[in-house]
Amino acid sequence: MSLKSGSIEQFKRFSQFKDIHEYNVHLEMWLAVAKEKFTRSELVGLKRLTRFAAKVPGIANAKIATMLKAIHEEFEGNGISRSTFKRMIQKAIEIGILTVNETERKNGSQSSNLYIFQRFASPEPPKREKINHPQTSNLSKTTTKYKKCNEPLLDHTYTSDKVPKPFVELVKIYFSDAKSIEEFWRMTLIAAYRNNRENEKEVVLEMAILAFKQMIRKLKMGNISKPIAYYYGILIKKWEQQYFEGLYEMGFPAESNTELAFYIGWMD
Numbered sequence: 001m002s003l004k005s006g007s008i009e010q011f012k013r014f015s016q017f018k019d020i021h022e023y024n025v026h027l028e029m030w031l032a033v034a035k036e037k038f039t040r041s042e043l044v045g046l047k048r049l050t051r052f053a054a055k056v057p058g059i060a061n062a063k064i065a066t067m068l069k070a071i072h073e074e075f076e077g078n079g080i081s082r083s084t085f086k087r088m089i090q091k092a093i094e095i096g097i098l099t100v101n102e103t104e105r106k107n108g109s110q111s112s113n114l115y116i117f118q119r120f121a122s123p124e125p126p127k128r129e130k131i132n133h134p135q136t137s138n139l140s141k142t143t144t145k146y147k148k149c150n151e152p153l154l155d156h157t158y159t160s161d162k163v164p165k166p167f168v169e170l171v172k173i174y175f176s177d178a179k180s181i182e183e184f185w186r187m188t189l190i191a192a193y194r195n196n197r198e199n200e201k202e203v204v205l206e207m208a209i210l211a212f213k214q215m216i217r218k219l220k221m222g223n224i225s226k227p228i229a230y231y232y233g234i235l236i237k238k239w240e241q242q243y244f245e246g247l248y249e250m251g252f253p254a255e256s257n258t259e260l261a262f263y264i265g266w267m268d
Contacts (some may be wrong), residue, residue: 023054067085097117171212
């Protein structure tokens with residue numbers, strides 16, 4: 001698809017995020033699962049691109065040369081090459097983080113690309129009703145499915161000892177299998193790590209319980225399609241709130257918080 005070049009505001013319709021907070025949450029989740037697939041130099045390029053996509057959440061239309069210049073200035077002459085940046089873009093496309101469209105000038109010549117960040121798709125907990133009632137018209141396939149599905153899910157008593165018992169006791173009420181409980185806790189640790197709080201075990205547990213209860217309340221209202229992703233988003237928001245409260249206590253003005261929110265989790 002070829003689009004006419006212009007101001008970034010004209011591309012708002014392509015944004016998949018309602019605001020910068022939601023954009024930041026999805027970036028955090030992408031980074032949590034895909035960071036190791038990029039080299040250090042490629043990550044520098046990716047992080048710079050995400051900043052250019054902050055004015056209209058998830059949309060960037062800057063020239064590669066402009067972004068490379070910004071990186072060069074930020075790192076005092078130690079930038080990255082054009083080929084490294086392009087390699088990063090290709091990886092991001094293959095992973096699913098980005099889609100890229102060409103734009104053209106009025107005379108038809110090619111202009112800068114339009115980079116569109118995608119929402120993170122998190123796996124949902126297993127749905128019992130689908131597991132217990134496989135549908136197929138092929139008898140041999142049906143037999144195979146029943147053999148697999150008749151293997152019971154491991155219940156909460158099989159949950160790893162690394163997951164705190166208070167968290168297990170709460171989550172098992174709504175997601176009783178060990179795999180789901182461990183996945184919720186894994187996302188808890190990722191969120192804590194991204195905010196440099198992973199060593200504060202009691203605080204992390206308290207935050208996890210509060211976030212899970214909030215997620216369940218929303219789930220009961222029938223407004224969540226991906227509970228784990230929503231839970232992770234709540235955690236990130238709660239850690240941000242604590243961070244901003246700390247800044248405010250130290251005398252930072254409240255109006256700076258919106259801009260600072262974007263950088264949380266993306267600073268090494």
